[in-house]
Amino acid sequence: MTDITPQNLAGVAAPAAEPVARRVALKRVLGPAHVWGLGVGIVLVGEFMGWNFAVGKGGAIAALTACWLAGILYTCVAMIDSEITSTVAAAGGQYAQAKHIIGPLAAFNVGLYLVMAYTMLEVSNAIVTGDLIEAFTHNMGLVGEVDKRAFMVLTIVFLAWLNYRGVLATLTLNLVITAIAFAAIVTLFLYVRPWAPGETLKHGDLLTGLPYGGLGILAAMHFGLWFYLGIEGTTQAAEEVRSPARALPLGTLTGVMTLLIAATITWYVGTGLMPWEYLGQAVTPLYDAARLTGSAPLEVFLFFGTLFATIASANGCINDASRAWFAMGRDRYMPVWFGAVHPRYHTPFRSIVFFVPIAILFAVSTPLDQTITLSILSGLLGYTLMALSVVIFRRKWPLGTIDRGYVHPLHPLPAILLLALCAVTYVAVFLGYGSQLLAMMAFFIVASLWFALHRYKYVRRGDQFTMRWPKPNGY
Amino acid sequence: MSRPPYEPPAQSLTGQIVDALLVLAMVVVTLYLPLLLKLSGAGVTKAVQAAPTWESLGQNAVMAAQWEKLGFDPAKAAEIIGSRFDYSFSWGALALTALVIVGYFVVMLRWSDREYRDVIAERFGDDRPPRRR
Structure with missing residues (x-):
């Protein structure tokens, strides 16, 4: 175990509060490439499935608009997140940031957003893995029936075990399989010869305008987030990164750039091969796109690409959700039993195991679009708070009062833009999924009441602030 | 002047288990049960055609060819094509x-x-x- 007394957290030299007691911590073994792998690994699966539900909500053109609007939203997220994370570098990412910048109840909610967003993303990945294997065995003409639920359960349990055993092996595996999955997208793109429109890609015959009119563009923003959702997961590894101030902004921003390119390619290939009605409900759209080319080797490659992307994503999700839960347990926001580190593997093993039954329950009995929506909503609530958080952060500690690893430009424009795009996305989710939006809000309201009226009494007050910063303005 | 630190009560193992189970219950009751009972989820309308053709489904020749490569005939595709989100x-x-x-x-x-x-x-x-x- 490593000591993480405050001076080790961010190297900030400002006069500050007394150091807190020594605490158990995770190993610092990760570099910028691991951060990129963690971020893109979680998100790349969004190119293989889920994004196409945006086509279902508004048509192909609306989905492209949503793809780029969501790209702007996530550029704001990456800019804001890089500044805050490179300054508040501790396990739990946005959770630890909210704790230092906004306050305990907000931090509790952020912790839950992270856990729910990543757990539902993990569930979605398991669903796709099961469906993909079932479809592949059917298309290959293999004899016998495949129960996809068995593969869903196997995916969740195997990856939980891998995470239990150690973070370095887990994220190194992510790096390798993420690279293979990305190569599958690029290969598909080259194979369909985008420089020869009409030959394989038939946009002229398949693009149909806006089937839901202008409202469809707004509605498509709901699943447009799926192209990028989870890139902010890079911050969950803050306590395990060797140089947070360098690696986190570098890994996160290169991750967003990678995803912008991949999202555009994905949309172009998908909409040039499939009628929008089919594409809008497909579980494995890029695998289907490969089938439509008629190339068996490409179909096999995209099968493995999709499989690897879902596994990499689920792997990263377990890593992130368990670290947020671990951090909450360590701070007593959740029972302290969850705040334990494995004596041999140095992983938050109890937090990893706790979510296995929940993930299995949702995976085997819930439709994909609904688990994706739960994940998107949790992320969306987090982005809304992130926009408010950076404004509060700059007000409490203006530039020059503390060391920042990275200062994002044009403040407060990214925060205002992010808040506006979040508002648009709430309306987008309301269109078609309004009752699910209210169910999600009910969950967070009930959980907040439980925390404020019961759980917070177990939390040490002063120990929640661990950064070596001066007292915030206004307090 | 520093305020004396707040000393939280110790939580028993039973209390920790109850709290963990409460969190699980919150997830199941507010998120899982509404989905299971179909109280939340996508709001859609479905248009049904008695004997659909690619033309009656609004599909041109290229679209029809792609549907067929994916293993659909007009009858199977009609359910997907006729399903639309209800944005009212x-x-x-x-x-x-x-x-x-x-x-x-x-x-x-x-x-x-x-x-x-x-x-x-x-x-x-x-x-x-x-x-x-």
Whole structure:
């Protein structure tokens, strides 16, 4: 175990509060490439499935608009997140940031957003893995029936075990399989010869305008987030990164750039091969796109690409959700039993195991679009708070009062833009999924009441602030 | 002047188990049960055709060819093509949803700030005027 007394957290030299007691911590073994792998690994699966539900909500053109609007939203997220994370570098990412910048109840909610967003993303990945294997065995003409639920359960349990055993092996595996999955997208793109429109890609015959009119563009923003959702997961590894101030902004921003390119390619290939009605409900759209080319080797490659992307994503999700839960347990926001580190593997093993039954329950009995929506909503609530958080952060500690690893430009424009795009996305989710939006809000309201009226009494007050910063303005 | 640190009560193992189970119950009751009972989820309308053809489904020759490569005939594809999101809504429902979201954030930020003042007071010392403590 490593000591993480405050001076080790961010190297900030400002006069500050007394150091807190020594605490158990995770190993610092990760570099910028691991951060990129963690971020893109979680998100790349969004190119293989889920994004196409945006086509279902508004048509192909609306989905492209949503793809780029969501790209702007996530550029704001990456800019804001890089500044805050490179300054508040501790396990739990946005959770630890909210704790230092906004306050305990907000931090509790952020912790839950992270856990729910990543757990539902993990569930979605398991669903796709099961469906993909079932479809592949059917298309290959293999004899016998495949129960996809068995593969869903196997995916969740195997990856939980891998995470239990150690973070370095887990994220190194992510790096390798993420690279293979990305190569599958690029290969598909080259194979369909985008420089020869009409030959394989038939946009002229398949693009149909806006089937839901202008409202469809707004509605498509709901699943447009799926192209990028989870890139902010890079911050969950803050306590395990060797140089947070360098690696986190570098890994996160290169991750967003990678995803912008991949999202555009994905949309172009998908909409040039499939009628929008089919594409809008497909579980494995890029695998289907490969089938439509008629190339068996490409179909096999995209099968493995999709499989690897879902596994990499689920792997990263377990890593992130368990670290947020671990951090909450360590701070007593959740029972302290969850705040334990494995004596041999140095992983938050109890937090990893706790979510296995929940993930299995949702995976085997819930439709994909609904688990994706739960994940998107949790992320969306987090982005809304992130926009408010950076404004509060700059007000409490203006530039020059503390060391920042990275200062994002044009403040407060990214925060205002992010808040506006979040508002648009709430309306987008309301269109078609309004009752699910209210169910999600009910969950967070009930959980907040439980925390404020019961759980917070177990939390040490002063120990929640661990950064070596001066007292915030206004307090 | 530093405020004496708040000493939280120790939580028994039973209490920890109950709290963990409560969190699980919150997830199941508010998120899983509504989906299981189909109280939440996608709002869609379905148009049914008795004997659909690619033309009657609004599919041109290229679209029809792609559907067929994917293993669909007009009868199988009709269910997918006829399914559309229902975007009709009441302004009252939209206003209520907006109120819930805005209210949630406002109350959370105000409550958090109250808790945060205690954290800062204990960590750095409390030099606020007495009437504000």
